Amino acid sequence: MPLSRRRFLTLTAGAGAALGASPAHARAAGRPRPFGRYGSPAARLTPGTLYVHPGGAGDVTTVRDAVAAADGTGHTLVIAPGTYRETVAVDRTRTAMTWIGASEDPRDVVVVYDNAAGTPKPGGGTHGTTGSATTTVQADGFTARFITFANDWLRAGHPDITGTQAVALKVQGDRSAFHHCRFLGHQDTLYADSMALGTFARQYFTHCYAEGDVDFVFGRASAVFEQCHFRTLSRTDLAGAPYGFVFAPSTAGANPLGYLVTRSRVSSEAPDGSYKLARPWVPSSDTTARPMLTVRDTRLGPGIDAVAPYATMSDAYPWQAQRFAEYRNSGPGAVVTVPANRPQLTARQARSATRGAWLGDWEPWKEAG
Secondary structure (H helix, E strand, O other), rough: OOOOHHHHHHOOOOOOOOOOOOOOOOOOOOOOOOOOOOOOOEEOOOEEEEOOOOOOOOOEEEEEHHHHHOOOOEEEEEEEEEEEOOOOEEEEOOOOOEEEOOOOOOOEEEEEEEOOOOEEEEOOEHHHHOOOOOEEOOOOOOOEEEEEEEEEEOOOOOOOOOOOOOOOOOEOOEEEEEEEEEEEEEOOOEEEOOOOOOOEEEEEEEEEEEEEEEOEEEOOOOOEEOOEEEEEEOOOOOOOOOEEEEEEOOOOOOOOEEEEEOEEEEOOOOOOOOEEEOOOOOOOOOOOOOEEEEEOOOOOOEOOOOOOOOOOOOOOOOOOHHHHEEEEEOHHOOOOOOOHHHOEEOHHHOOOHHHHHEEEOOHEEEEEE
């Protein structure tokens, strides 16, 4: 069982026992090269490759400085193992940027900070949900591999703050891909969104791990989650269920494609039945939103309430009026006991619920590792 996120930063970045998905490649113990097979400042893969090393063996020591230096399009950041405590923003001008964790194990490269929505800003006011993000990506064509994006703000440490949303990653760009990455937080961990209501951003997550408690995968992107692991956390601040919700899509009404979860799994460290699979988010900024979520060929563990897996966030927008559906799921959390509570796709409808239908001519699963 993975360690609680409350403890992961007490481990060194290269410690063997840490939270999340299994590494895609075996860890090379005692690797002499901090940038692995990805070159070095003395032997760059390309002129647009920058090397980040916390101890000074790269071009810069922080991810933020590397992003600032990568002006324009097509840059690659190779990031050495380390815990990078900072906030980072990739603006719209820095297109086609790639981040690579040099060890090829996402446990080794952690970008983390601890702002929450209710955290006071130095100039006055609070950060809000968007401003709480450790990493924000607005540029199109962004790719990340073997990176952990985290927000380690904890409710227990800040009982005076009521704005408890704390985003690890907010991604808004089209053609944004994440391979073998981890997203660690509690409330609103992964914000898969778009730049504007009329912009339908395509995003792809594969072999990724996300954890949290309240709405920890949310937003209005057209996002595919393939072979991912979602884990719900235990809560000691609540007397009983529901503890929270895995997904909270806010798909624009004009967008035919919201979230697609396929060949994945949902596990939990909380008691059985403590979590809902999803609830629709219709934000005040878009009251015409019609959230969409399709979960197919996915194992739902006992932490999911099988009798009533969906909930309503606002009485004005009941979940039954949204676009929620399942197909061929398995596990104790997928057992259909009340059919009205578990809308199912037909086999014919399921043929259109694929990554290809969602992403069109963009095929990020074919990108080289």
